[in-house]
Amino acid sequence: MKHTxxxxxxxxxxxxxxxxxxxxxxxxxxIMSLVKPLYPDFFSKKALNFxxxxxxxxxxxxxxxxxxxxxxxxxxxxxxxxLAATDFFKLSIIQCGISFPINALLSSLEMRIKGGTxxxxxxxxxxxxxxxxxxxxxIAEGIFWRRILLNRLRPFGNSSAIFxxxxxxxxxxxxxxxxxxxxxxxxxxTFWAYITVQSNKFxxxxxxxxxxxxxxAVLPPVILANKSISSIFVVIWFGIMPI
Numbered sequence: 219m220k221h222t223x224x225x226x227x228x229x230x231x232x233x234x235x236x237x238x239x240x241x242x243x244x245x246x247x248x249i250m251s252l253v254k255p256l257y258p259d260f261f262s263k264k265a266l267n268f269x270x271x272x273x274x275x276x277x278x279x280x281x282x283x284x285x286x287x288x289x290x291x292x293x294x295x296x297x298x299x300x301l302a303a304t305d306f307f308k309l310s311i312i313q314c315g316i317s318f319p320i321n322a323l324l325s326s327l328e329m330r331i332k333g334g335t336x337x338x339x340x341x342x343x344x345x346x347x348x349x350x351x352x353x354x355x356x357i358a359e360g361i362f363w364r365r366i367l368l369n370r371l372r373p374f375g376n377s378s379a380i381f382x383x384x385x386x387x388x389x390x391x392x393x394x395x396x397x398x399x400x401x402x403x404x405x406x407x408t409f410w411a412y413i414t415v416q417s418n419k420f421x422x423x424x425x426x427x428x429x430x431x432x433x434x435a436v437l438p439p440v441i442l443a444n445k446s447i448s449s450i451f452v453v454i455w456f457g458i459m460p461i
Contacts, residue, residue, distance in 0.1 A: 228374045231290055232382050235367055238283050239386055243393065245282065246275045268346050276358040284366055293372020293379065306422065313409060313426055314433060320402060351435055356427035363387045364420040368411060380411040387411075406430060 250270055257266045367386055371379035388404035395403070410423035 228378070231370060231374070234287060234290065235370065235382070235386055238287050238367075239389060241286070242275070242279050242283050243390060245279045249274050249278065264344060264346055268350070271350055272354050272358070276354075276362065280358070280362050280366075283362075287366070287370060290370045291373050292369040306425075309413065309422075310426065310429060313406070313430060320405060348436055351431040352428050355431065356424045359387075360420050360424035360427060363407075364411060364414045364423050368414060368420075372415070376415045380408060380415060383411050384408045 253261075253269060253274070254266070257263070261269065363383065363386065368379055368383040371383050384404055384407045387407040388400045391403040392400035410426055413426070414420045414423045
């Protein structure tokens, strides 16, 4: 009887969390539809992008979602196993060696399927976008997915929490970044979720998230735009780092 009750509780919790992601996505787009008409009279393009990527989804909608799921039970949040500096450095190198090649290969494959011919390097990334990618998103997504959502899956076991939590993390990227974005974020999200579960500290994943964005989104356009060093970059990331 208890096993059946636990199974129903797990199913209900997972369903609620998936619904919460759907509501988060829907509310974000509804609010954005109300804000967009204010451009360009009241907002610049950069301001609109900043609002759409930070304020609306994470500073407005996430608190609403939290109120919806805050009564769900959470797992044990007590400290269990810290990471030594050397271990964290090793994890950073491992992530660095596997994440960029995977992301690049998936993007290239999707580009070929869609009929694209080459990568358009945009080396004019604004300071605002760099701030979002390296600071805001790792913190906001770390709090939402690996603090709020993941912890509500912990009562059903760490493996289950990592699996379902990672699907929750990957789904929005499927809509926003396509299949390659979904596969990449799901794979690397598993890595971050595992570290979070093992250490019970989500800031490790936040740092790794920031590093991943640095060498998978910020650095490549700049480096690939410079042909003299792009070949060296490719050799390092595809040849040396995976080893």
